[in-house]
Amino acid sequence: MEIAIIGLPQCGKTTIFNAATRGSAEVVAYANKPNIGVAKVPDKRLDVLEGMFNPRRTVHAEVMYVDIPAAPEGLGKTQGISGEYLNFLQRADALLIVARSFQDPSVPHVAESLDAFRDIDTMLYELTFADLEILERRLQRVADGFKGAGGAERDALTREQALLDRIKNALEGGTHLRDQSLTDDEKRLLSGFQFLTSKPLIVVVNAGEDQLDQIADMEARLTSDVEGTNIKAAALCGKLEMELAQMGQDEEEEADFRASMGVVGESGLNRMISMSYSALNLVSFLTVGEDEVRAWPITRDMHAQQAAGKIHTDLERGFIRGEVVTYDDLCKYGTLAEARKKGVLRQEGKTYPVQDGDIMNILFNV
Ligand SMILES: Nc1nc2c(ncn2[C@@H]2O[C@H](COP(=O)(O)OP(=O)(O)OP(=O)(O)O)[C@@H](O)[C@H]2O)c(=O)[nH]1
Ligand SMILES: [Mg+2]
Incomplete structure (x- = not known):
């Protein structure tokens, strides 16, 4: 990324x-x-955890x-x-x-x-303009594609043309692609074009x-x-x-x-x-220990098993479960042992959606 x-x-x-x-x-x-x-x-959470665990590195x-x-x-x-x-x-x-x-x-x-604000508008417009050029080229290609196209192909081209026209109009009105409402299917169709304003x-x-x-x-x-x-x-x-x-x-x-x-x-x-x-739509889950206190980037709601793979592929492959406590709960109770005693250290399975600030220990077996 x-x-x-x-x-x-x-x-x-x-x-x-x-x-x-x-x-x-x-x-x-x-x-x-x-x-x-x-x-x-x-x-800042890493500083606090550093104070708690005194790790060799952060x-x-x-x-x-x-x-x-x-x-x-x-x-x-x-x-x-x-x-x-x-x-x-x-x-x-x-x-x-x-x-x-x-x-x-x-x-x-x-x-x-x-004038910084004028220059920002200029740059925003440059990005828009670049996308309009990409759109124009694609629309031309779609128009050419109609010649000699069969039934199903024509339908697909018609749908694409309608979509491209719609986003082009909105872009011309100043709405970047990232702010246009698009279905997941439409996003998928557009992703190949690498539009700058998306x-x-x-x-x-x-x-x-x-x-x-x-x-x-x-x-x-x-x-x-x-x-x-x-x-x-x-x-x-x-x-x-x-x-x-x-x-x-x-x-x-x-x-x-x-x-x-x-x-x-x-x-x-x-x-x-x-x-x-x-x-970039990234959040962090945290790992703690005497050796290392660390923040790991994941996309929000990534499943625990997949998140474990960020640390090491073995942890993903041999994933058994995660022991999870929120950063706030750990701060509240001071130690992992105390958090466990209070019942806020949870056992979570493979598909648990990991949240920002989750402190996670992964149990695995390979
Ligand atoms: N006084 C002042 N000068 C700055 C500041 N930021 C950048 N400069 C100066 O502006 C000049 C250009 O800075 P760069 O960081 O090279 O700008 P750039 O956008 O990378 O330039 P190009 O890559 O050539 O397009 C340098 O002489 C910098 O020292 C700032 O905050 N204050
Ligand atoms: Mg430069």
Whole structure:
């Protein structure tokens, strides 16, 4: 599962990529290879469990980001997304749009003026436009297919044409595919086309160091702009976050530093990563022990047996049952033994739908 970071040229994509992945990809204009890295998904529960079990190591869930090289010069001018760049975007499981709000006279902007909200609209429109092009091509192909087609084939083509026309109209009206209501069958039929507007989407405003006091307002405005859609929104200062990430301080020192810069509460970067995780429809079940405390990514309601396979294929193959306690119950009773005594440690079978925050021990036999 990977998230592609996209946006107009020089908006801070690589900077935000470095911040999220604690990497040090070179911040150069027009790089020609993608940067790939993983970010730790923030999870306060792991800190608490670490305190309880004192494990040798603690492992966070991760999300993978791909920083796509050189956004084409024409991006934002509705010349269409095509070629290799389109392939990169189609391959991703989710998209993350970065829009520039930081002022820096030495960094050229594709438009004459600075307006992150306009740039987000531009990017949203670019994605729509790319999908309309894909739709047009397919509709043409369907129209051609009618020639010489037999009865059953004609019916299938007629149905597809009706569906494509319907989503095209809605797209032209500004409704991305992810916000259109489609049946499972329709989704299946459309999945092969890799439409960009059907992918989960996060929009991020990249604020300047001198705009830290405006970040909360920017995020509020962004959130209200995307209300009623399945788009997620965050605002952060990419440069500050990248510098913090590269200083390699511990969390407490980072929090102090943020506070000294006037940033309070959870960092925008952490919000962005958490949103990315949930945009991919991922939640975590947890395992605990002296050896390791760990968060494992699964899709919500994944069956226990399949979830066990995330840890090791043997656990899936030889699955007997899971011992499950919720994180909240474990916190309430303090130890697994006490949770067992109180009857909140449950025995669950193969098809138990695992929930976010379930602490699970798997019994297996191979
Ligand atoms: N002042 C300031 N400068 C920033 C910020 N984010 C990025 N920059 C600068 O903007 C320039 C472009 O940043 P990049 O992260 O390379 O942007 P990009 O979107 O990856 O650029 P391309 O890949 O060339 O499209 C660099 O000089 C960065 O230092 C920020 O939050 N504040
Ligand atoms: Mg870059």
